[in-house]
Structure formats: structure tokens, C-alpha cells
Amino acid sequence: MRFSQLFSPTLKEVPAEAETPSHQLMLRAGIIRKLASGIYTYLPLGVKSLEKISSIIREELNRIGAQEVLMPVLHPKELWQQTGRWEKVEVLFRLKDRADRDFLLGPTHEEVITSLVAHEVKSYRQLPLLLYQIQTKFRDEPRPRGGVIRSREFIMMDLYSFHKTKEDLEKTYWKVYEAYQRIYKRSGFTIRVVEGETGDIGGDVSHQFELISKSGEDTLLICPNCSYGADVWSVPCREPNLKTENSTLYPKIEKIHTPNCKTILALVQYFKNLTKNENLTEANFIKTLVYEADGKLIAVCIRGDREINEMKLKRFLGVKKLEMAKGETLGSWALILGFIGPVGLTMLPHGVKFSGAREEINETPRIIADYEVQGMQDAVCGANEQDYHFQHVGYGRDFTIKEFADLRMAEPGDPCPKCGSTLKLENGIELGQIFNLGTIYSKPLGCVYLDEDGREVPMIMGCYGIGVSRMLASLIEQHHDKDGISWPISTAPYDAVIVPVNNQDETQMKLSEKIYEECLGSNLDVILDDREVRAGVKFKDADLLGFPFRITVGRGAQEGKVEIKIRENGKTLEITADKILEELKKIREAALQELKPDPKEPVSI
RNA sequence: CGGGGUGUAGCUCAGUUUGGUCUAGAGCGCUUGCUUGGGGUGCAAGAGGCCGGUGGUUCGAAUCCACUCACUCCGACCA
Numbered sequence A: 001m002r003f004s005q006l007f008s009p010t011l012k013e014v015p016a017e018a019e020t021p022s023h024q025l026m027l028r029a030g031i032i033r034k035l036a037s038g039i040y041t042y043l044p045l046g047v048k049s050l051e052k053i054s055s056i057i058r059e060e061l062n063r064i065g066a067q068e069v070l071m072p073v074l075h076p077k078e079l080w081q082q083t084g085r086w087e088k089v090e091v092l093f094r095l096k097d098r099a100d101r102d103f104l105l106g107p108t109h110e111e112v113i114t115s116l117v118a119h120e121v122k123s124y125r126q127l128p129l130l131l132y133q134i135q136t137k138f139r140d141e142p143r144p145r146g147g148v149i150r151s152r153e154f155i156m157m158d159l160y161s162f163h164k165t166k167e168d169l170e171k172t173y174w175k176v177y178e179a180y181q182r183i184y185k186r187s188g189f190t191i192r193v194v195e196g197e198t199g200d201i202g203g204d205v206s207h208q209f210e211l212i213s214k215s216g217e218d219t220l221l222i223c224p225n226c227s228y229g230a231d232v233w234s235v236p237c238r239e240p241n242l243k244t245e246n247s248t249l250y251p252k253i254e255k256i257h258t259p260n261c262k263t264i265l266a267l268v269q270y271f272k273n274l275t276k277n278e279n280l281t282e283a284n285f286i287k288t289l290v291y292e293a294d295g296k297l298i299a300v301c302i303r304g305d306r307e308i309n310e311m312k313l314k315r316f317l318g319v320k321k322l323e324m325a326k327g328e329t330l331g332s333w334a335l336i337l338g339f340i341g342p343v344g345l346t347m348l349p350h351g352v353k354f355s356g357a358r359e360e361i362n363e364t365p366r367i368i369a370d371y372e373v374q375g376m377q378d379a380v381c382g383a384n385e386q387d388y389h390f391q392h393v394g395y396g397r398d399f400t401i402k403e404f405a406d407l408r409m410a411e412p413g414d415p416c417p418k419c420g421s422t423l424k425l426e427n428g429i430e431l432g433q434i435f436n437l438g439t440i441y442s443k444p445l446g447c448v449y450l451d452e453d454g455r456e457v458p459m460i461m462g463c464y465g466i467g468v469s470r471m472l473a474s475l476i477e478q479h480h481d482k483d484g485i486s487w488p489i490s491t492a493p494y495d496a497v498i499v500p501v502n503n504q505d506e507t508q509m510k511l512s513e514k515i516y517e518e519c520l521g522s523n524l525d526v527i528l529d530d531r532e533v534r535a536g537v538k539f540k541d542a543d544l545l546g547f548p549f550r551i552t553v554g555r556g557a558q559e560g561k562v563e564i565k566i567r568e569n570g571k572t573l574e575i576t577a578d579k580i581l582e583e584l585k586k587i588r589e590a591a592l593q594e595l596k597p598d599p600k601e602p603v604s605i
Numbered sequence B: 001c002g003g004g005g006u007g008u009a010g011c012u013c014a015g016u017u018u019g020g021u022c023u024a025g026a027g028c029g030c031u032u033g034c035u036u037g038g039g040g041u042g043c044a045a046g047a048g049g050c051c052g053g054u055g056g057u058u059c060g061a062a063u064c065c066a067c068u069c070a071c072u073c074c075g076a077c078c079a
Helices: A021-028 A044-063 A077-082 A110-120 A166-187 A264-275 A310-317 A327-332 A371-375 A468-478 A506-521 A535-545 A555-559 A577-594
Strands: A032-036 A039-042 A074-076 A093-096 A102-105 A129-138 A153-163 A192-195 A206-212 A218-222 A229-231 A254-257 A286-293 A296-303 A322-324 A366-370 A379-385 A388-393 A403-405 A424-438 A448-450 A456-458 A460-467 A496-500 A526-528 A549-553 A561-566 A572-576
Touching (some): A021 A032, A044 A153, A044 A166, A074 A077, A077 A102, A077 A110, A110 A129, A110 A153, A110 A460, A153 A166, A153 A468, A166 A206, A166 A424, A166 A460, A192 A424, A206 A218, A206 A468, A254 A379, A286 A310, A286 A379, A296 A371, A310 A322, A366 A371, A424 A468, A496 A535, A549 A577, A555 A561, A561 A577, A572 A577
Parallel strands (some): A192 A229, A296 A366, A366 A403, A496 A526, A496 A549
Antiparallel strands (some): A032 A039, A074 A102, A129 A153, A153 A460, A192 A206, A206 A424, A254 A388, A286 A296, A286 A322, A379 A388, A448 A456, A549 A561, A561 A572
């Protein structure tokens, strides 16, 4: 490629729309251009890199026996109604055809692949089956950000596996796990695998492959001591070791007038003033939240400084739908928002309209609490009366709760569930995730096979995704400096750029052309900067675009000498032109060697 | 969806508070000529704008008001 012909408009200044380093650099280096919010065109350099990433993915997936397919982007509504996701998934791009039939643009392809396999695979002899595609996906994200890191149209690799048994799925799961490790390593990433939340997609095992980065939107808790790391949503909290305190050490429960104190923060202030106790913190308060879980009302108590992890709560309750009860809902149950507490908590029986008679409020709702509440003594909680709270409340003395569970959100500083060290907070960009799906798609879509005994059995499924376009951005996120991008050799759009310093100098130009031809003839992907611009401009662009090697053809050309500059570390070596090919191949090979996957690491379940 | 910010030349931004001198500017980029030639050369001449859109107030609107659209940040959400 000749630079003068390359369609890669570079920008000297940072576009105002970009915040994250990779986004800025992708715009500046002419890799992407925005069409609308969260919708981008990939320019030639971006496409070249995407292709290199994709080939690595293909090689590694084919290696574990997966086969590539290409599924439609456009899906009929009916298919998605069968799994209930037409109604459930909010980010669907929905559209109609001319006959007013409903369609959607595929955000993921579980329905399509499962339906395909349901029709075509009948026998246990055909399993396991691993199918993947690299395809554009659509999600109407409430908030696209970071350029191509979270966009509304993006390229994703999605792999689906079909199995006879859980054991068989597990084998494949770890095979994919290893393939992913290899993919990221070869592409130039240093990643961290963390335990993931399975979310609405279901299933019980999940791992996320994360690039630790400030630009990431995943909140992770990482153990600095062992290999443990997890999405903050899925970090279990240990049951605290609670000492039973002597409940006579503090005064009797007492009702306090607390006008307008509806939040823990307001209460802390109020009680600090009231008691002149500066040591009072949010941890001295019992927060009681009311949820609607599959339509049933449930009160949840937690220490005032903690947050409820709704994923944990949902799992504990075993419900499909969980949401905070709205203010008006609470009112209709005679619960007073901001003043609810576990002591004497009652409400109106279901379906009863409040007539104003207090004695009607006699039903006790289901109350569950986080483990920590068990240890709370001399605390403050709502008195279930407008503008009143109780103080000097103690668990066991003034109230009891039947159900306790791990319901709180883990926080940095909490102990590692594996080794007990202190967990640290990190942000991560999710580059991939692997799920154990079980039968949640195969059952509703009738994806069954006949086993050895002729019985019809739903297939066990796994699904595995890699954000391909997100990988592109993340590569830049991990490999850049103040001058620009510094591509890993395996995913760089070009291996090297040849820079004749002075276009007027015939010797330099001829030598550059010669090297260019030689490189092309030997499978080196190079670009020749033949533009009529000053050397400084070429150097700046070379750094910005970040090709791993720069071959400078300048002063030394007279004596047949050229220079190789390594983008990553800035090192240069002078070399005679006839050795250039040999040397380039050598350093390229050495760089690739660095990215060789580790020999299979044993993974534990 | 809630809260904030921004829309003026291809890009980065000034001008908007206090309406008139704005017939709208700068730097970068672009075009042409000369110059220079190892880290964004210097000089000169040029092209380029319905000041996001609509409606209003006014003798007069980039500037004030209303609505609207787009982009963006924080939060909510995230298969």
C-alpha cells in the first residue's frame, strides 16, 4: 500500500466527542468515523485489524472443532416470542416489513441457532456440536459510549454448543475457556478472567474475560493475592462471625420523632445532632427496602451503609421479576416510605382498601435480612409510623427475623472468598463471556435429540461471545502512548511503514521502492509513505498510526544504510539495506513469539 | 428514563452575559505558487458558514424567549 493512496484521514486535534483514549485515537488515526451515536464506519485500517483479529478467532475456534456459520441479522418476532424475549429484552431494535409483520435486528442469536439445530439435529450421534459466527449485532443501547467499546451496532463472535450431558458441556466449556485465553494472548492482550454474573440469560456458570482499564464499565473485585476476581455483582460475602452482645449494655428501645428523615443520610445527620455522638455512622442504621418479587411484597433489611445486590436477592427468592416497590404501591399497603423498619412491621392484607382504621393493618409481610443484621445492636430503624424512628434497637432483643441470606453487594476491602485477602476494585472492559446455558433455550424451542434408549431429551447448551469490534478498541486502549497507537504485531493493520525522509532525494526514493517491493514479495505487510510531505509529518503519522516497525530511509541511503525503529520501545537499529528483509522477518518473528499462547494451563472448576 | 453540558468553516474553538460596529472571526486542515527537506518548515494568495432546526419578541437576533432535534458526560440499564 502506498500512503498517498491510503484512505485514512488523520486528525491533529482531539475530537470533542471522544473521551476515552482508544476512542480519541481511533478517530485521530482514521480508523473509524461516526455516522450517528453508537454507529460507526470502519475505515481501511480498522477493517485490516478487524480481519486479523477475526482470523485469530477463527483459527482458535476451528482448532477446538467449532464450525463457522453465518446467521441472519433479521429475525421474525415469533421466534423470539417462543423464548419470551420479544417482550423481555428492552434493547431490541424492532421493525416491521411492508405487510406489517414484526421483525427485529438480532442482538444475539440463541433463538436462531437453537431453532436451526432443533430442526436439523436428531440423534445423540450428532453431538456435541459447536457452531459459531462472526456477525454484526444490534442493540438499542440506552447509552452508547467509548466509541466502539459500547455501540449500538457492533461485530461479535458468538459460539453455541450443544450437548448430551452436563459433563459433556463442561468439557467443551473449558476447551472454549482455553481457546479464549489463546485468542486474547495472540491478539496482544493481557487479560484477567473473572467470575461473571449470568444475568437474565440464565445458567449457573459464567466467566468474563476482562481487560483491566479505567475506561471499562464493568466493576470488578480482584484479589491481589490469588487468582480470584469477579464481577462485583457475583462476589459472595462471607457470613459474618457475630458475637452476641449483652443487650443490657444499652438503653431500652425508644421512639424518636424524626420529621422528614427519609434517607439514611438524613437520619445520620439528625441523630448526630440529637445524640451529640460523632461516631454515629450509616452502619448503625437498619435499612428496610420493600420489593415486589413476582408480584409479592417482600421486606428486606440490610445495614444502612450497604447496598442490596438484587441479583443475589433474586436468586435467593427464586423469582423471575424483582423490582423496588413504588411509592404509591407502598401507600396502598399502608407502608410508609422512609419509615419502614423490622420492629412491628405490618401492612394491609392483600386486596384490602385502607379505610383509615389502624387495626386493619395487621398482616406481617415476609421479611428477610442480610446476615449482618443479625449482629446489629443499639441500632436505628424505621418505626412504621410517619416521621418516627426507633433507636436503641437490637436484633434478638427487640425483633427477630426468620430468614437470613447473603444479600449485600460486595465492596472493595471485603475479604476474598477464596483466600481471605483484601479485594481491590478495578474497572474492566468485558472482551468476552462464556455461559453455561443448560436447557433454557432448548426446552422452549424444542431442541431435542433421541438418546441411546430412544428417549427424547432436550440438549444442554453453552454460549460464548467475544466482542470483536470492542477488541479492536481495547487493543488500542491497552497499547498506546502520548504519540499514538502501538499495535501488537499480530493485529496491526500493517507490519511496517517505510519512510523515505526526503522525496526529492532520488537515492532515498529508489531504495525505499526497492525495499517496498521486496517486502511485498515476501509476505510482509508494509506501507510505503510516498507522500510529498516533510519528514516530521511522516514520523508523526507513523507514531500515531502505530505500525510496529518503521523503516527510515534517509541520510544513510547513500551508503546503502537504513534504520529500523521499533514503535513499542522507540529503539532504533541501523542496518544495511540488503539485510533489511532478513532483519524485519527476524524481529517480526520475535514479536510474534512474545504473543504465543502459554502451554495449556490447568484450569479448575 | 432522570440530572448536567454543548451545537458557529472539514477539525479545535472565540464571539452569546449587556441584541446594532458580525456584510461572523482565529488556529489547524484544504487549494495554488514560491520556499524548505531527519520530528506537524516559512512566505504569499485563495476556497470554505442559511451561527443545529422551527416558531416568536424586536426597527434590528449567532446573541433574548418557546418548542424541537442532535451530540456528549454522570446516573439508571446492560442477554
